[in-house]
Amino acid sequence: MNKTSKMRNYKQKLALVCLIILCSYMSLKTVSKADSIYFDNWYSDAYYVLYWSQAPKVFITNLSGAINIVPYVNSAVNKWSNAGISSSVTTALSNANIRFYGGTRSELISIGFYYTVEDLGKASFDSYNYVTTANSYYDIYELTAASASVCSEAGSKLYANVALHEYGHALGWGGHSAYFENDVMYPYLTEANSSLTIRDINQLLQVYNAMN
Numbered sequence: 001m002n003k004t005s006k007m008r009n010y011k012q013k014l015a016l017v018c019l020i021i022l023c024s025y026m027s028l029k030t031v032s033k034a035d036s037i038y039f040d041n042w043y044s045d046a047y048y049v050l051y052w053s054q055a056p057k058v059f060i061t062n063l064s065g066a067i068n069i070v071p072y073v074n075s076a077v078n079k080w081s082n083a084g085i086s087s088s089v090t091t092a093l094s095n096a097n098i099r100f101y102g103g104t105r106s107e108l109i110s111i112g113f114y115y116t117v118e119d120l121g122k123a124s125f126d127s128y129n130y131v132t133t134a135n136s137y138y139d140i141y142e143l144t145a146a147s148a149s150v151c152s153e154a155g156s157k158l159y160a161n162v163a164l165h166e167y168g169h170a171l172g173w174g175g176h177s178a179y180f181e182n183d184v185m186y187p188y189l190t191e192a193n194s195s196l197t198i199r200d201i202n203q204l205l206q207v208y209n210a211m212n
């Protein structure tokens with residue numbers, strides 16, 4: 001995620017117009033019987049989503065004393081689990097499906113994360129398999145490995161919210177919620193983004209409900 005800018009917000013408002021046109025088109029389209037999956041909700045700016053077929057286990061690593069992410073990742077696991085997307089923390093790296101790191105930005109770059117100077121957290125879908133298409137054009141992938149991270153430069157007031165956001169990606173949230181600033185999966189977070197919204201939740205939960 002990056003710092004916000006007025007220009008970007010302006011572009012996002014323009015993009016919203018395009019989305020409304022797309023939704024109007026879709027409401028007129030008849031879904032064929034060949035479409036096995038249909039989603040009523042879609043809040044992402046991406047045309048793909050991922051899911052875990054079994055509740056993943058996350059292994060937490062602090063790269064240095066710059067930041068201790070353990071309480072923040074634990075909180076993120078609990079909040080997403082309470083929302084219906086289960087996962088758990090493991091102390092055995094060999095059991096882990098998700099690896100979650102905390103460190104300075106340069107430490108995280110050194111282990112392979114792609115951070116710009118503005119990024120506060122990063123996640124990556126490390127391996128996945130294409131499964132099917134929903135609504136004729138949303139691609140659905142099954143995740144088999146993911147990584148996430150929070151950098152110490154985010155500042156302690158944002159650690160919890162960035163961890164909750166990056167863990168959402170690690171659970172399969174592709175792209176971002178582009179139009180609602182209070183969503184945790186909005187690309188720019190403030191201290192206010194501490195609670196998952198119905199949009200954050202439904203974007204993923206519809207996939208987990210359909211696939212598992």
Ligand SMILES: [Zn+2]
Nearest residue numbers: 001169176187
């Ligand atoms: Zn993000």
